[in-house]
Amino acid sequence: MGLERVLLDVTPLRSSPVFRRLWLGQTLSGFGGQMTVVAVMFQIWEMTGSTAWTGAVGLAQAVPLIGLGLFAGALVDRVDRRRFYLWTTAGQAVCALLLAVQGFFGQLPPAGVLGLVALQSCFVAGGAPASRTFVPQLLPEPQRAAGLALRRIAFQAAMLAGPALGGLLVGGVGVGGCYLIDSVTFLAALFGAFGLPPMSPDGDAEPARPGLRGVGDGLAFLVRTPVVRGALLTDLAATVLSMPISLFPLVNAERFDGDPRTLGLFLAAIAAGGVAASLFSGTFTRSPRPGLIMLVGSAGWGAALILFGLSTEPWLGLAFLVVAGAADTVSVVARGTVVQAHTPPALLGRVGAAEQIVGRAGPDLGNVRGGLVASATTGTTALVSGGLLCVLAVVAVGAATAELRRTPAPPDGGRPCPCDQDVACDAIDKECAHLRT
Structure with a gap:
């Protein structure tokens, strides 16, 4: 077996400029998201000193995803998925910017911070199912597993390095600076998504x-x-x-x-x-x-x-x-x-x-x-x-x-x-x- 058949298959990045730009934008945004997780946990802990409150961070993220996920998925199957993804990504960016504002100019109470986290998670509940439809629509069948592997390594790299970067940033520029950098990374995600073609659900099938x-x-x-x-x-x-x-x-x-x-x-x-x-x-x-x-x-x-x-x-x-x-x-x-x-x-x-x-x-x-x-x-x-x-x-x-x-x-x-x-x-x-x- 040749080495090229063992290593990560980057054919999707070479053959599809649209996928390449989308992947780069989402990868950079993924690092920003992991940094924000650290910043939110640090801010909540500093304000409360309570593990119950820090545990509530995960709850604020999970409840919207679970409660809205299926309804958002049905909506994704009725509308232009590119446009829907753009709107939900923009919503996440606005939430990150609001977190940055409260970090710089007077922090919200813990419930207010978690409210912004939950609101951002509502946008994630819609944007994530839309994003999952892109690989089969952008890549031919033989390249889809490689495309998913590329997305996975981006996710794992963000999980590995993002929290460490977030800790360094919180220590250097504070939680507000960390949130602001996250909001800027969403510009990369938006830039990648703007290159997508219109992605309406299959026209031969009845709409959801x-x-x-x-x-x-x-x-x-x-x-x-x-x-x-x-x-x-x-x-x-x-x-x-x-x-x-x-x-x-x-x-x-x-x-x-x-x-x-x-x-x-x-x-x-x-x-x-x-x-x-x-x-x-x-x-x-x-x-x-x-x-x-x-x-x-x-x-x-x-x-x-x-x-x-x-x-x-x-x-x-x-x-x-x-x-x-x-x-x-x-x-x-x-x-x-x-x-x-x-x-x-x-x-x-x-x-x-x-x-x-x-x-x-x-x-x-x-x-x-x-x-x-x-x-x-x-x-x-x-x-x-x-x-x-x-x-x-x-x-x-x-x-x-x-x-x-x-x-x-x-x-x-x-x-x-x-x-x-x-x-x-x-x-x-x-x-x-x-x-x-």
Whole structure:
């Protein structure tokens, strides 16, 4: 295997100037977003000294994403996705600017800061599903997995370096300066989006129905489509059953005597593994069987967490977290490839919103599970049991969904009808009826 087939495939950046500009803009904005997370946490802590208030930051971000996500996805499937993304990105920029103003000229009370965070998250709830539709609309089928890998490495790089940059900026120019820099990075995201062509939903399909009916159609598609349903269930298995982040302070106390300088290494190890997997993503993005790759990656995540829980050597434990982060990235990229390959264009917004909700709610629930199990038993029990449950659940999903194990990604220019092949499309499946031949 040649080196070029092992390393990150950058063909989408070379072949599509539109995708390249969008990717660069979103990457820079992603760094700004991670810096703002640090600034908000620091500001809330400085004002309150309360972990309840700092915990509420995550709640302010998550509730709008979960509550509005499906409705925003249905709206994405009715309007020009480019224009909708521009408006929601501009809304996020305005919120970042308002955070900067209050940081420079008199800070809001904690509830006011969280209100701005929640408002910005409302715009994210709409912009993220729209953004998820761009890769299948900008890139041909053979390049979509590589495009998703490029987006993943940008995300992991921002997770790895963004918080450190945010800490330096908060220490140097204060929270107001950090928020201001974040608002400027949104200009890069807007610049990238302005180059997009108009992106109305598929003109051959009926537009998404408004309100709850459109949401219901999207949910019906997820329930009736084994490949997409299995992909999302696999993600839930890897997050709800085994997310370890809430256990890191306990593990740090047990293995590093609670040294605050080592606590950040746990998340950094996962991010480092993700970056490494992305750099060598050519090994799996060119695979014709992304479903099988996804299952193996998710099971690898669970197995690595089992070894992390059993490890008595602190630094070896961190090495297992690096492996877990790499497996997670493999799974995430492969899952995105599966979902986008088997979702009709007219449903991309709603399915993208469902992915976003699963990706947000799953880890939060998983961290709650880990904390409860550890409080009743031990941290090792919580980690090992979570990893074992993850592996068993992934095996069960794979066994129950033969399409994930066997069906290769459809060739460029063709998309399988996601309806049940044994029955005719009914009213629920009007969005994909045009795909039948």
